[in-house]
Amino acid sequence: MASSEDTPFDQYRADVDRPLVRLFREYGVPRLRWFAAGNVANLVGRSASLLPPLVLGTAIDAIFAGEGTYSLPLVPGSWLPASQSGQFWFSVALILVGFVLTGVGTFLWGVTMNRFAHGVMHAVRTDTFAAMQALDMAFFDDKQTGEVMSVLNNDASNLETFLDDALSEGLRIVVMVLGIAGILVYLNAQLAAVTLVLVPVMGLFTWWFMRRVEPLYKQVRSDVGNLNTRLENALSGVELVKTTGTEDYETGRVRDASSDLYESNMAVLTLSYFYRPGMELLAGLSFAATFLVGGLWLFQGPPFGLTGTLTVGEFVTFVFLTQRFVEPLSQASNIVDWYENAKASGERVFGLMDVPPHVVEADDAVVLADPDGAVEYDDVSFSYDEGERILRDVDFAVEPGETVGLVGPTGAGKSTVVKLLLRLYDVTDGAVRVDGEDVRDVTVSSLRSAIGYVSQDPFLFDGTIAENIRYGRFDASDEAVREAAKAAEAHEFVSNLPEGYDTRVGERGVKLSGGQRQRLAIARVVLQDPAILILDEATSSVDTETEVLIQRSMDAVSLDRTTFVIAHRLSTVRDADTILVLEDGAVVERGTHDELLDVDGVYATFWRVQAGELDSLPDRFVESL
Template identity: 35%
Template sequence: MSAEGVKTAEEKAAEARRGPAGTATNRHGPMSIGVPTEKSSNFKPSAKRLLGLLRPERLALYGVLAFALASVILNAVGPKILGKATDLIFAGVIGKDLPSEGSVDQIAAALRARGEGARADLIEGMPHLVPGAGIDFGAVGEVLLLVLAIYVVASLLQWASSYILTGAVNRTIFNLRRDVEDKLNRLPLPYFDNQPRGELLSRVTNDIDNVAQSLQQTLSQLLTSLLTVVAMVVMMLYISPLLAIIALVTIPITMLVTAAIGKRSQKHFVQQWKSTGELNGIVEETFTGHQLVKVFGRQDEVRAAFREKNDDLFDAGFGAQFVSGIIMPTMMFIGNLNYVVIAVVGGLRVASGSMSLGDVQAFIQYSRQFTQPLTQVASMANLMQSGVASAERVFDVLDAPEQQAESAAPTVLDDPHGRVAFEDVSFSYSRETPLIEHLDLTVEPGQMVAIVGPTGAGKTTLVNLIMRFYELDSGRITLDGVDITDLSRHNLRGEIGMVLQDTWLFGGTIRDNIAYGRPTASEEEVVAAAQATYVDRFVHSLPDGYDTVLDAEAGNISAGEKQLITIARAFLSDPALLILDEATSSVDTRTELLVQQAMAALRRDRTSFVIAHRLSTIRDADLILVMEDGRIVEQGSHADLLASGGAFAALYAAQFRAAVAEPVD
């Protein structure tokens, strides 16, 4: 096969693995910044669904409503009672200058006779006026104490309402995080192939946190504000229908302004959180591969990509905050105009005697308390828009198609022997690009099967199908005669030990990382697995031995040592089936020979699939499969394949010619 032909096959297979062109995957390098297109915002259904998450907290929300309603009622009564104190003070100030002889009606009649009709109307409109008497400080004090008690009780009720609501919201977000975590465990591997890790992490961390903040800040304030508006309207109508009509004119104006501005800000908030996810994806990829970035001198490109997405986030964030921020000053302006009109009309009515000064004072308080919650609701629009935009991104994860459902009554393999059979198996990552077609293969228990071929030939895909990471297009795979789709994924994967070329270790001790293969293993079993894989050799050279804590990137041990720990983890799981995907690629030649000896003991009565590029490491394989473009083009023992002079012999010869080739001047 020519070099061009091999390259074409690799490109085709790699393209098939990635799926349709242009689809971002989590396998791309540090410079890739592709992100799936965000769907358009749909505010009302998303907001309704978000509020629906609170349904299990109905009883708590009823309690919140009851406490909030009681608090609002008390706060609504307060200004009316406080107006009585103002009336007592005003009546005392006016009354002390009036003659003590005669009644209020007589004094008013005398004033009218002298042409002071306006003053007469004022006196007649004061119910607490006592001619010749001053301010009744005792009565004023009683009113003030009553108002104080009302406001204290109202504050306690509001605190109780907020306390209950905080618990309800946090339990809801706890359940949402749990649901997202459960959903991630039910999603098929292709979903993660098509999602940059930084973008997905942003959805399950930043966006959920933003939803929690939005619910916490808006629900309490929104409920209180709406109840306050209703209570204030009732009190204003009770005091003066005329002034109430003037105050209510602001409602349609407020609704129109809020709707107009909110409609324009929603798209900015969606873009803001989309840009946040994109930026997180760049940061995560760049810092994961920061060594490669520096080795290839791509710092300028990384900075340019970061700067571009950071600028996008700045523009979206500025647009969202600026547009939604217009609401607050606009509502304040409308409220101040309303306040001026009410003050002027109320003053005229006091002068005419049709209203008391205390009622005007109470009404002005009600008008401020009426416009204030409207302003607060308007100012919360940006927070609600942001929260719903984040909720939409979380709902996208929850609505993603799940992996194929397991059998209702799955078969259980208690003592598997490791016989694997592929029966007319066809599979492709993309329907338009076939990969594996009509594959038949039988592997007997205890056999070591080596899979070789050029990059992109489908070697890793073959073992991924055994693990049921992907579902077949047609055909079936059986383990000991049982279709793997009849087994639970937990049962199937529990019988398989897998060691990948890319090591994965978590932050924890070496002992914990080895025991990850079987958490119930004893200390002796962990040490035995470490000794079998020669981890024990280098562990004792570390300061804390098996208690050495590995950092997030396991940078305090070498790549080969990391690989040995992952092999020990597979050893400890005691699987019926071993899958080794270039498992010894990071160890030195001497350690590789030792590990292979240990694997030979482990493979007894176990089936092993070994993906290898170094053909010298698979001489002892019982069966070698040579794959090209998803097809098995040759199979047989090492000696038979070399003797046949086919594709394997060509690969073998090319590899060793490359190893001894001398540079030509």
């Protein structure tokens, strides 16, 4: 079974203290007026529902049986009619008022509490997403997409259910239990003691259940995230699954994850279905005891050492209200379920919110305005989480408009070098500067807007071609979009599509070829018009003809811009002003193409292999790959 301990934010989730209190403090208090209005309406509606049985019992005794006087608690005697006919119609009116107030109160409660709960859910979901967006790439390197989606969707919905249903039902139970208990004690304290004797037992039973079910709910939430991760991975990699004929293998992995969730759910349900009938049994015993003792009292006098009288009207009221008493107490199990589910979800939501970003903008950060594009790496070293050094003592400078090629075996640190420039990570030692400013001292938005990045696998959103080119420059005109596409050698193929720039590209651009996606990514960078351009193996996965088109567009785009080219095919950096050769995270060679060939080192070896002058790489290069 996959464990929640494997998730990147698990350690922060474990530190979340009283998540539901925090939920209400941070998100409920700003919407307190809706919460208060909902609970007032709930209080009025539930209290009004107790009026008809009380009036009915009084009417039976005073009007129909002629026993005692017509009186109601909290109602002055001067307000009550003196005649039996007047008392009858007054009772009818009160019963109708009770039902009307119950209906109106329930309606207002539903509207206001749903506005409160769904408003909180909306704020929690968007704040959690915003917090996730603020995290640096170190988080996303280890993320489980399905786990994060589970937090944003399922866990946020569980919190909404708790705020909407659990709090309201909890208040309902309090009102009904206290209200009924008060009325029963007012009518006959001795019989009320019989009715209420099992309430403490119910409280202890509920406490035991909560202690036992809490860890089970945490496991359920974890298994939901694990299943979502497995489903997301299988769907995202469906092409690989089909081309390798591994449908049965993936089905088995989903089956295992679903089985884990099934088992954890069954553990919760088994305990719940022990608790719920138990509560219903205890509540039923209260009703049965009330009916037994009250019935014996009526036809043979006070039983079991009780004293005093019990009227038919009082007994009818007891029967009605005790039945009302049973139902909310039997619903206590649902409240416990909602509470425990929400508590586990709250830990996950706030655990994600509490993950601290490592890349933090300084309070006095300056805007990198109109940069020239000078870049300097000053003795830069880098490692992930104080682990093994990925880069060691990288030191070089680039003048505005120059092109730098980064080459070396897989894992040498080429992509990491440019990610430090984008400040996707922060250096461990040394500094990266743009126009003399340390990238840690400028605003992140101004830094990244000055840099255009094209990866070997560009991402396209599910939208139109125009929307994807315009991404990041949302106010760009249609003409500017077309000009950017022309500069990227994309206008021709876009124009030949049935809907042109309004063609939808599908999720991740699946309706387009790799070369077409690449050219749209370049068009997006053209529209951005950055001072610095990064091309991360942008032609490594396309055919030769497409490479020529992409290379031509990249040459045009990189003109007069500071450009970093990460190259798998060395021909793409042959004309670079400087080529840096990285090996094991260090710059081992630097110079122009001709200078590096004269050195006859790492670069020259790779060049001769790609040129066909060597049949294979030397062993030390093979090992590094």
